Amino acid sequence: MDAYERITRNAAEVVTEEEVEALAEEPDGKRAYVGYEPSGVLHIGHLLTANKLIDLQDAGFDVTILLADVHAYLNDKGSFEEIRETAERMQEQFLAYGLDADATQFRYGSEFQNDEAYVLDLHGLERETSISRAERAMSEIKSGETAKVSQAVYPLMQALDIEYLDVDLAIGGMEQRKVHMLARDVLPKADYEAPTCLHTPLIADLETGVGKMSSSEGTNISMEDSAEEIEEKVNGAFCPPSADPEPDDDGVERENPVLQIFEYHVFPRVDTVVVERPDEYGGDLTYDSYAALEADLDSGDLHPADAKSALADYLDDLIAPGRERLRELRA
Ligand code: IYR
Structure with a gap:
């Protein structure tokens, strides 16, 4: 690059x-x-x-x-x-x-x-x-x-x-x-x-994919969140099997915040993303680029639940050092 x-x-x-x-x-x-x-x-x-x-x-x-x-x-x-x-x-x-x-x-x-x-x-x-x-x-x-x-x-x-x-x-x-x-x-x-x-860019509201994620309203992920809290928030996120979701019932545009976080937070920091899956569901998936992960979600080869669980793990890795530092500062 x-x-x-x-x-x-x-x-x-x-x-x-x-x-x-x-x-x-x-x-x-x-x-x-x-x-x-x-x-x-x-x-x-x-x-x-x-x-x-x-x-x-x-x-x-x-x-x-x-x-x-x-x-x-x-x-x-x-x-x-x-x-x-x-x-x-x-x-x-x-x-x-x-x-x-x-x-x-x-x-x-x-x-x-x-x-x-x-x-x-x-x-x-x-x-x-x-x-x-x-x-x-x-x-x-x-x-x-x-x-x-x-x-x-x-x-x-x-x-x-x-x-x-x-x-x-x-x-x-x-x-x-x-x-x-x-x-x-x-x-x-x-x-x-x-x-x-x-x-x-701004990331869409995590739960609805509508509008922009805000620090004062809706769900946000912060340096204080535990691994469990991150998992819970990401599991509750709006993630249709599409990079370009349909508008909501009122015709309001929506984005896929799970994909946005992969694109803007995870891929810039890691070379390869591995989505772990049990062998009976096809085994692990490995992505060297955001585009490849997006294509698999779009085609149905990557299930939103598997994407979310991988996202929660990667986000946790990214924020863990800051969370630890905060804990030390407050001790
Ligand atoms: N407006 C920013 C804060 C901020 C940014 C810059 I660049 C400055 O020179 C001063 C303030 C915010 O919304 O957080």
Whole structure:
């Protein structure tokens, strides 16, 4: 796999392809970043962007993880002290998950976001941005019903972070794309360059396959789950024998979240997936690629129950080191 393929595999969107191609020509020492609002423990959504960070490190990039403490505060995620404690635990979980410690820099937003130059720059962006544009940028990130002034400042700070952290590539889930598009528009007005962005896909709701998996509603899989909890959640997942499920009774589109997790979480981390089956059901199945597993589920050669049981085992392997680290930290 060449550098461009590794950088862009499983991406839902890159902005723009030409810009990413230019980065891929000389990836060594280039810097990518993701920011996370510290809250709770890592879940499958965090891990999807973490998989992309691991790809980027494999391609030669250095990675900055922004523990966006001020952003979490602006977005109503708790007191500053709680947020800082959560952030410290997050760092440990990312390293346990498999990020290369030598190529990962952790930064707190509050380290630089209160500097005078940053604050003045921020006010400059505020002058260039309408309230409605800032609100729109937050539509998939905002917590709570009423838009607060803090939530209008939030995306402008996220835009400015890209400059202050001196990054070549901004990474985020698709829910971050409107913030990044705002950043591409507004930063040049402050004489900064438009940032290059890469967005990872969102996984569908585990139980219904409708809409997007959310950390606040529905079932999510997190670093705290025991092997039994993972098994139970995956067994209860929506998994028709199809990569392209029929819409539900109301005509709403559905995805197959079990396949999505194989594609975005398991195959990027293991070379071969073995689905164990007793001999009387045909014996073990071995897959070297996601496409082969998808084809077998589609054709009926792989039963959803067998796919789920293999998925639960692989997910457990992936989260076990982080779960162990959390246990040590809490002991
Ligand atoms: N908006 C992100 C958190 C965040 C991301 C970046 I990249 C920043 O520079 C700042 C904040 C979230 O929804 O978690």
